[in-house]
Amino acid sequence: MTLVAGVDSSTQSCKVVIVEAATGAVVREGRAGHPDGTSVHPDSWWDALREALADAGGLADVAAVSIGGQQHGMVLLDAEGRVIRDALLWNDTRSAAAAAQLVSEVGAEQYAARTGVVPVASFTATKLRWVRDHEPQHVERVAAVCLPHDWLTWRLRGYGPAGAADAPLGPDLEQLTTDRSDASGTAYFSTASGEYDLELFERALGRPGRVARSGTAVGSLGVVLPRVLGPAESAGIVGELPRIATSATPTIVGAGAGDNAAAALGLGAEPGDVVVSIGTSGTVFAVSGHPVADASGTVAGFADAAGASLPLVATLNAARVLDAVARLLGVDHDELARLALDAEPGAGGLVLQPYFEGERTPNLPDATATLFGMTLASTTRERLARAAIEGMLCALADGLDAVTRLGVPVERLSLIGGAARSRAVAGIAATVFGLPVTVPEPGEYVARGAALQAAWALSGTRPHWDLATAIEVPADPQPIVRKQYAARRP
Ligand SMILES: Nc1ncnc2c1ncn2[C@@H]1O[C@H](COP(=O)(O)OP(=O)(O)O)[C@@H](O)[C@H]1O
Ligand SMILES: O=C(CO)[C@@H](O)[C@H](O)COP(=O)(O)O
Numbered sequence: 448m449t450l451v452a453g454v455d456s457s458t459q460s461c462k463v464v465i466v467e468a469a470t471g472a473v474v475r476e477g478r479a480g481h482p483d484g485t486s487v488h489p490d491s492w493w494d495a496l497r498e499a500l501a502d503a504g505g506l507a508d509v510a511a512v513s514i515g516g517q518q519h520g521m522v523l524l525d526a527e528g529r530v531i532r533d534a535l536l537w538n539d540t541r542s543a544a545a546a547a548q549l550v551s552e553v554g555a556e557q558y559a560a561r562t563g564v565v566p567v568a569s570f571t572a573t574k575l576r577w578v579r580d581h582e583p584q585h586v587e588r589v590a591a592v593c594l595p596h597d598w599l600t601w602r603l604r605g606y607g608p609a610g611a612a613d614a615p616l617g618p619d620l621e622q623l624t625t626d627r628s629d630a631s632g633t634a635y636f637s638t639a640s641g642e643y644d645l646e647l648f649e650r651a652l653g654r655p656g657r658v659a660r661s662g663t664a665v666g667s668l669g670v671v672l673p674r675v676l677g678p679a680e681s682a683g684i685v686g687e688l689p690r691i692a693t694s695a696t697p698t699i700v701g702a703g704a705g706d707n708a709a710a711a712l713g714l715g716a717e718p719g720d721v722v723v724s725i726g727t728s729g730t731v732f733a734v735s736g737h738p739v740a741d742a743s744g745t746v747a748g749f750a751d752a753a754g755a756s757l758p759l760v761a762t763l764n765a766a767r768v769l770d771a772v773a774r775l776l777g778v779d780h781d782e783l784a785r786l787a788l789d790a791e792p793g794a795g796g797l798v799l800q801p802y803f804e805g806e807r808t809p810n811l812p813d814a815t816a817t818l819f820g821m822t823l824a825s826t827t828r829e830r831l832a833r834a835a836i837e838g839m840l841c842a843l844a845d846g847l848d849a850v851t852r853l854g855v856p857v858e859r860l861s862l863i864g865g866a867a868r869s870r871a872v873a874g875i876a877a878t879v880f881g882l883p884v885t886v887p888e889p890g891e892y893v894a895r896g897a898a899l900q901a902a903w904a905l906s907g908t909r910p911h912w913d914l915a916t917a918i919e920v921p922a923d924p925q926p927i928v929r930k931q932y933a934a935r936r937p
Contacts, residue, residue: 450474451905452503452512453713453898454496455891456599457481457706458536458727459865461495463503464894468510468902471895471912477502485539489522489530492595493602493613500691506698511901512685513701514603515709515893516596518632521574524598526590527609528618532582534595535574538727538763540805543568543812545576549634549651550744559740561647563631563638563748567810569761572634575651586653591620591671594629596703604700605686613688621659624682625673627750628708628757636675638750639738643672676702678753681904701904704752706893707732707759710863712752713896714887715914719858721850723843723876725866729765731846732757733855745808745849752900753909758855760846762808764801764816765839766866771803772835776828784871786832792878792925795825798935799838808846811937819935836871840879841932847880861885863892873920881924888915 449468454461458481465475479498482491496514506512519537524530535542546566550558555565566573571594579586593601601607601623607614616622630636635648635656648656648670657669676682684697704712707722707730716722716734724730732749739748739758751757773783802814818834851857860882866872867886877884895912902910 450509451898451901452506452509453894453896453901454512454514455706455709455893455897456492456496456514456516456595457893458517458538461492461499462891462894463499464891464898465503465509466895466898468905468910471899471910473890475504477504485536486533487536488533489595489598492599496599496603497691506685506691509698510696511699511701511905512603513897513901513904514596514599514703515706515897516594516599516629516703518594518629518705518707519569519571520595521571522593522595522598523578523585523589524591524593524620525588528606528614528620529608531585531588537569538804540568540812542573542577545580546570546573549573549576552650553647555744556742558634559742559748561637561644562634563738563740564634565742565744566634567744567807568812569807570632570634572647572651579651579653589652589654589670591623592652593623593673594625594633596629596705597623597625597673600624600682600700600703603685604683605688615687620671621661621663622683623659623671623673624676624702626676626678626702626704626752628752629703629705630675631750632705638748638756641675648672678702678900679903679907679909699901699904701897701901704897704900705749708749708752708757709893709896709900711757711896712899713892714861714863715911719856721847721857721860723860723862724864725765725862725872726864727765727767729762729839729843730759731843731850732759733850733857735855739853741853744810746853752896758850758853760808760849762842762846763804763806764842766864768801768803768835768839769866769869772831776832780869783832784869786829787836787871787875790827790829790833793927793931794830794834794837796820796822796931797825797830797834798931799834800935801835801838801842809937814937820931833875836875837879837928838932840876841929844879844929857882859883859885861887863887873918877920877923878925879928881922883922884920885916886918888917
């Protein structure tokens with residue numbers, strides 16, 4: 448039996464699944480936590496990856512592995528392969544003014560036409576501009592810029608800071624790789640052409656960039672950007688690393704992907720399928736045959752991990768909204784779900800605008816959350832629980848509207864991510880979206896997509912694995928919910 452592994456290095460944790468290459472059946476799993484915060488040292492992801500791999504029984508019997516990861520995070524490396532500063536993550540909003548500045552210099556239409564996206568604080572380019580403006584002491588040291596999954600892929604292959612025991616191959620920056628899906632979240636890459644837009648990179652950091660190329664002389668001009676691999680390409684092989692049981696036969700390392708694109712692979716999403724993921728971020732995305740350019744900036748025209756496009760809307764406030772309200776009510780997630788299901792659609796007029804962490808869609812980086820419609824009658828535990836789920840889902844339903852307005856077809860909606868495990872979320876989603884909702888069997892779909900990519904790199908042919916459905920909820924439109932929410936829109 449040939450085994451392959453997939454990794455989801457996400458915001459809150461690192462998850463590993465080891466599956467049969469032929470069927471996708473899960474054989475072993477592992478996980479490890481990531482630190483809190485929106486500015487994180489990449490070493491903590493590397494530690495978590497090794498811990499999660501060990502928890503999953505190691506890679507000794509695994510033929511190929513691939514890494515899906517949280518998108519957009521800015522990893523800066525110096526010429527010795529050292530991390531220059533903590534990575535600024537996708538949910539760090541300090542670069543909101545830098546984003547506005549870049550858009551005013553280039554124009555929203557131009558950005559959308561050249562890259563598929565209009566920068567907001569989440570995108571890597573805006574973080575580079577923030578560093579240029581606020582930490583100029585770092586700028587001249589930057590020898591390479593990469594993303595979380597690019598850096599972990601490089602580390603897993605045995606590269607890393609000069610002299611580190613767990614980086615036997617040393618700091619060869621020319622070995623950095625990425626894929627289209629993650630590169631398309633930088634705001635200096637064209638989804639349509641599959642090439643970096645080096646003028647936009649230089650505009651952001653104030654230094655010229657160039658693509659990594661083996662054999663380039665040390666000291667060559669330009670900041671190194673990872674080479675963009677195709678969906679079935681491999682980045683190399685797993686290095687001989689302490690704490691990772693490696694086999695006599697080399698373990699191939701796949702290209703890896705942004706987490707949402709990996710989830711689309713893991714679900715086997717096709718045109719007509721819309722995926723709603725409720726993890727730290729809330730995302731709504733679809734696989735599309737055509738690149739999308741939305742100059743309003745609501746829909747990001749990302750690339751997928753299989754050669755197509757992945758129009759996507761992301762919110763900053765998703766599963767953690769439910770965590771916060773459960774904490775406030777002093778209950779666990781099962782009890783929160785029970786409470787919510789005991790309240791009526793619309794929660795008696797209680798509306799939670801869930802901008803706890805600022806918001807990205809709509810672009811309100813400094814916003815805070817607000818509870819509207821509190822009366823003596825509406826202010827109950829049940830209605831608060833329901834308002835939390837409804838508010839979080841209404842923000843995503845606005846996202847779905849934006850995706851469909853661009854002509855992306857919607858035939859089926861699948862719900863994934865940590866909060867899809869809630870007993871209440873799928874049922875309430877059917878009232879808010881007004882569509883049938885499918886929840887696949889609980890599982891790590893980003894990691895599964897990465898594993899599928901690993902199997903693809905191994906055999907050269909895209910595998911098609913069966914997917915088991917746990918819950919199917921028929922459409923149950925309750926227009927009152929979105930009407931109330933819309934009335935409170937900023
Ligand atoms: N049954 C549940 N109901 C609601 N939320 C849940 C449930 N189980 C887990 N979660 C939440 O899901 C989130 C983790 O989801 P995950 O998709 O792994 O996040 P990420 O990929 O962003 O790290 C956590 O905030 C966790 O509290
Ligand atoms: O910023 C985005 C998508 O544009 C987020 O979806 C990140 O990719 C983080 O994902 P999670 O860790 O929340 O799954």
